[in-house]
Each structure stands twice: as structure tokens, then as C-alpha cells.
Amino acid sequence: NAGVMQNPRHLVRRRGQEARLRCSPMKGHSHVYWYRQLPEEGLKFMVYLQKENIIDESGMPKERFSAEFPKEGPSILRIQQVVRGDSAAYFCASSPIHLQEAQYFGPGTRLLVL
């Protein structure tokens, strides 16, 4: 039973480029969450999605960041016109259909902006 999968594991971008991070939830999980871990900082919630719906994006920066979880395929976190401050580890988590269940995390994507 495969866990949460994220790719790429490492991503290097130059300032101004776009970054696309992918997350495939665990089998049977319909809830996806994105978190960001900045260097020397804690893990911060960004966005919570269900299939084709953004449920809570209160942690997303207002500009340049977007997320989607289409009917088919992985969830995508997209960062446009990256800046050095976007360098961080981005983690995806998923949980089963029922609420009040634990979230299971992927290995993360480490984004480095040059």
C-alpha cells in the first residue's frame, strides 16, 4: 500500500521561473493538504483540498501561489515567478474521507530558488 507520493523530491529554479509540485495521496484518501517548512521555522499549513474543490486556503500567500486537486491525477501546488524567499520544503499530506482522522505525510519537495 503506497504512501503519499511527492515529486520531484528536489527542485531548483531561478528567480522568476515557475515551480510545479505534485502530490499523489494515499489510496482511498480524498483529502489533500499542503504545508511549507521554511528554513529554521516550523511547519505551516497552506491549503486543504478535496477533489476539484479548495476547502481552506487561509495559509496560502495571496499572490503567485495556487493549488488544485483535479478529478483525475495528482494535486498540484504551483508557484509563479519564484523568489528566493520561496526556498523551503513543501510537504503534502492526505487523510481518509472521514473527518477527524490523522494526516499522513509525503517525503516533501525541497525547492531551492537561485
Added chain:
Amino acid sequence: SQELEQSPQSLIVQEGKNLTINCTSSKTLYGLYWYKQKYGEGLIFLMMLQKGGEEKSHEKITAKLDEKKQQSSLHITASQPSHAGIYLCGAGDSGGYQKVTFGTGTKLQVIP
């Protein structure tokens, strides 16, 4: 907004010793989670506590949620080098726990 404070921030113990990590919340805790993170890797789910007074154990790790539901502790018995890592507590929101707020983390080193 809810804040979680973990103590200690870091801990170095001799292999075989017991240790406790605390997580204190500024608000009532709903769906308290404990995770372990190894450097450069993702989070490994350890345990989830929901009810005041609840206690759960897995192998040599025991977690408790106090009756007032504002503090949780993680206790490791007879620590091993494999226990080394960063321990994070996380609190779900009062609704469906979807939005998890994480603590500051406790870095554990176990010396053989």
C-alpha cells in the same frame, strides 16, 4: 490563533534512558497528533489523541493528553539511536481537524 509550545527544544540522552517531551497549547486541544521527522525527510505519524485523559502506546513510546486538553506529553522508555529525530506535536482545529497547527519541535539525539 492557536499556538503550540514544545519543551525542551532539544534533548541529548544516553541510550537506554527514558525521556519526556511536552506540548502545551494556548487553547483547548482537539485531535492532538504526534509526528517524528528525520532530517531531510517527511513526517512519520506516531499517535493521535482526542479525549481528555487519553493515553496511547506504541512500542516504547507513550503519549498522553491531559484532562483539561491543553497539554500533551510524549514519553520514550529505554531510548535507542533509532528514536533520534525531531518530534512534532500538531493540533487539529475544532471543526474537523483539517487545518493542523504544529509545535516548534523537539530535536532528540540518542548517544550510543
